[in-house]
Amino acid sequence: MSKRILVIGAGFSGMWSALSASRLLDQVGRDDVEVALIAPKPELHVRPRLYEQNPAGMKAPLENIFKTAGIRFIPGLVERIDTQRQEVSVAGLGEDASCQTIAYDRLVIAAGSRLNCPPIPGLGEHAFNVDQIADAAKLEAHIHGLASRPKSAGRNTVVVVGAGFTGIETAAEMPARLRETLGADADVKVIMVERNADVGPDLGPGPRPVITQALTDLGVAWKLGSGVASVDAKGVALENGERIEADTVIWTGGARASGLTAQIPAERDSFGRLYVDRNLKVKGLDTVLATGDCAYAATDHEGNYAMMSCQHAMNLGRSAGHNAAADLLGESLLPYSQPKYVTCLDLGPWGAVYTEGWDRQVKMAGAEAKALKTKINTEWIYPPSGDRAELFALADPRRIVVA
Structure with missing residues (x-):
């Protein structure tokens, strides 16, 4: 492969970034660009459900999806990002703890976030x-x-x-x-x-x-x-x-973006998220994009910004992957836009509450909202299934999903 798009992270934004980048490469018939993804394991941790019982079961395998979409999976942990050399250092896991250096032509930082734990x-x-x-x-x-x-x-x-x-x-x-x-x-x-x-x-x-x-x-x-x-x-x-x-x-003291964002020579917000433009490029860097919980991204032209949530991560990922590939290939970029905002808050055995808009107008509550929340948690946010064509159709960045 002569060129490489490298995605860091296999969460919601990372998975969809890799799929969306592969989709565009497939669409324009380019087989000289590799899409590679680095994460400890080829699995999606369904983090929005970890307040529920049986958290150990809240994960979904991604290996077959990556193979179907032609995505190279690299097991390991990113230790260092060098934006000048356009390469990352990756530590192996298990018996193979050796470190390797991987070059990139475009980098998508989708490393997610971690719980904020102050020195109490x-x-x-x-x-x-x-x-x-x-x-x-x-x-x-x-x-x-x-x-x-x-x-x-x-x-x-x-x-x-x-x-x-x-x-x-x-x-x-x-x-x-x-x-x-x-x-x-x-x-x-x-x-x-x-x-x-x-x-x-x-x-x-x-x-x-x-x-x-x-x-x-x-x-x-x-x-x-x-x-x-x-x-x-x-x-x-x-x-x-x-x-x-x-x-x-x-x-439950809130989240902060992955510490990897501190290695990027660019401006960050108070949560450690990298400032990005509407195409999700990190401001001031031509070859690095940030997405999901690592990106401080405008959702519209009204002054609203993406939340650190599954709802925004999925669509941020689709946009970041497409734009990483499009920028590398000289194709048209698609500015990220997600003007519709909803919340569906689980309230345990009582039910749930569903709201729409940034002012969170209540549209549904109780058992009816709980049924919607259950559908979101058990179906909508899980990895897609199907053949290559189906995967790529779902990875289209113009397919904005609200969940």
Whole structure:
């Protein structure tokens, strides 16, 4: 191969970037350009579902998809990106821990994000989270093990730190999961702690009455206006001096873009995302594109920017892959645009709430919204299946998917 498009990451944006780039190459009949993707394993981790039970099963294989689409998979971890030399250093995994250098003609950074963990005393040692599959599985094992502990108020209490999207979805699941472990009649407490003045501060006032009603009906309480000062094996101390006894503390403190973005000589926002133009090129660099949670990208001309979400990552990926290939081949680029914005927030056994627009107008709630959320989580966000033609049809960047 004389040229190479290199994608870092096999998440939602990385998978769709590689497929979209391969689609354009196939469309114009070019077989002299390689599309390669680097990730630890050829599998998609369905991260939006990790608040649910059985997190270890929240992954989908990608090997056959890559083979069908003609995408080369490179197992490993990217350690260094050199934008001047246009190459990356990749550390092997397992027995083959050797490092190799891979050159690129166009680079797509789709390395995703990680949970933000500030230096709060005891947070790393004593708090759980649902950021990655291994983390969520560790929490699930802990909850299953609570029944073997002596009865106490702390054993029966879960504190969820953060009342944002992930915090709400996690908290809504907890009362039922605790009772599964401790017994249907167990006196359980689930308490959300949020330093802001409202539940769901980033979700706005639109869906808040539905959210607070659902949480109340589920038995979830909340404490607002104070963050966490420290965490230990038996609970949390709040910044206002209050203490909550709890054997289970779950941290949902937001996400930050992959640390690889810090290696790119370009401007980043407060979340570590790289500033990109409408074609998803990193500003100031001709051969590097960023997508998904690594990109600070405008969705429209109204001042709205993509969220760190599966909804935006899938379409950002389609656009980034197409534009990486188009730019290399001299074909027409397609500016990324995703003006329609929706949210569908899972509220556990109570149901869900579905909103439309950046002002999040409630369009559906309860069981009806839960059915939609289930369809999103179990069907729409999963990798595509089918032959080469079907894969490429779904990878078309003009096919904007809202999920």
